[in-house]
Amino acid sequence: MAKVITMGEIMLRLSTPNNEKFIQADEFDVNYGGGEANVAVSLANYGHDAEFVTAVPDNEIGECAVAALRKYNVETKHIARCGERLGIYYLESGSSMRPSKVVYDRAHSSISTATEADFNFDEIFEGADWFHFTGITPAVSDAAAELTEKALIAAKKHGVKVSVDLNFRKKLWSSEKAQKVMTNLMKYVDVCIGNEEDAELVLGFKPGDTDVTSGELELAGYKSIFEQMVDKFNFEYCVSSLRVSHSASDNGWSACIYSRDTKEFYHSKEYSIHPIVDRVGGGDSFAGGVICGMLDGKNFKDALEYGVAASALKHTIPGDFNLVSRKEVETLAGGDASGRVQR
Incomplete structure (x- = not known):
């Protein structure tokens, strides 16, 4: 199996139970997650050697986040202990025509103040096959944007293939800032x-x-x-998930991909997801599935179908992490969406 590195921020997720609004909630459900961490869990779950790189505070809450990753066989040995705090996000899960809402409390989090000195990137990328990051991490702070580029430089030095999930977050930065920072990083992306x-x-x-x-x-x-x-960035593949939001509880889900070398454009099958249990992490599970398919040597069309099936299943699982098995993904990608009881 391949060695995959992901880097970003893992956060404490506090979500309202039973689709309650924030104002109704007397308690919160506790989970941990974050874009790149979610991808690492997916890939570890499929049997790849997945490692997550981040910074967490040197306290019990930081260790809880690390333990959440270890539980799912994600390597954590290069996680730095530094900074003031773990970022938090509050989630109000929507239903039907009421959308979900996210409130961030992540200012001055550990990853936002971490620097290159907190990591040995040559050691981290030694023997690695793939590096994945998202547009969320550079949005967290200027220091995090600089750290991301340092990681990308090291990855390319070691001949590692790089993927990015653009993941724009309007609560973290403007489109103008995003375009300035991310356009510069695209030269490292495959x-x-x-x-x-x-x-x-x-x-x-x-x-x-x-x-x-x-x-x-x-x-x-x-x-x-x-x-x-x-044409502009020389990407090997461009990939997009396609979400048709009929309501917060009912989505159409498919994806498309374009190959630089063959000039082929391909649209996957579409899944009707209803009711949605938890759509947070849906895009990350899609990225993890596509990366897994490519690492497994599938052609780009089959890799896309694998990613779409994996992420469709994620919408049925509470929490950020996609915890489905290879067999479950392959069954759905193969056409069995019956959901029959397995005895």
């Missing part, structure tokens, strides 16, 4: 993952007449922007 909003707000590409709020997907627009992105 596989670019992101939805239509990410492509526009992070890199400035808009996919035709798509309007996800009305459920309209213009696939020709995606092919056009993928071609432009490959």
Whole structure:
């Protein structure tokens, strides 16, 4: 199996139980998660040698976050203990026409103040096959953006393939800042993952007449922007998840991919996900599935189908992490969506 490194912020997630609104909640459910950590858990769960790199405070809460990763066989030996605190996010899970809401409390978190001196990147990337990061980490702080580029430089020095999930977060930075920082980082990237909003707000590409709020997907627009992105950044693959939001509880879920070398554009099968148990981490589970498929040597179309199936299943699991097995993903990707009891 391949050695995969992911780097970012792991956070304490406090979510309202039973779809309650914040104002109703007398208690919160506790989970840990974060974009790159979620990908590491997925890949470890599929049997790859996955390691997560981050910084956590040197206290019991920081150790709880590390323990959450170790529970799912993610390597944590290069996690730095430094900084003031673990970031927190509060989640109010929506239902039907009421959307989910996220409130961040992550200012001055450990990863936001960490520097290159806290990590030995040559040691971290020795023997690695793949490095994954997201647009969330550079958005956390200028120091985190600089740290991300240092990691990317080291990854390329060691001949490691790099993927990014663009993941624009408007509560963390503006589109103008995102485009300035992320455009600079794209020269290190081989596989670019992101939805239509990410492509526009992070890199400035808009996919035709798509309007996800009305459920309209213009696939020709995606092919056009993928071609432009490959032309500008020389990505090996451009990938996008495609979410049609009928409501917070009912989504259509598929994806598309474009290959630089073959010039082929491919749209996956679409899954109807209803009811959604937890959509947080859905994009990360998609990225983890696509990366797994590529590391397994699947062709890019089969890798995409694997990612879509994996992420469709994630929507049925509470918490940030996707905890499905290879067999479960392969069963769904193979056409069995019956959900029959396994005896």
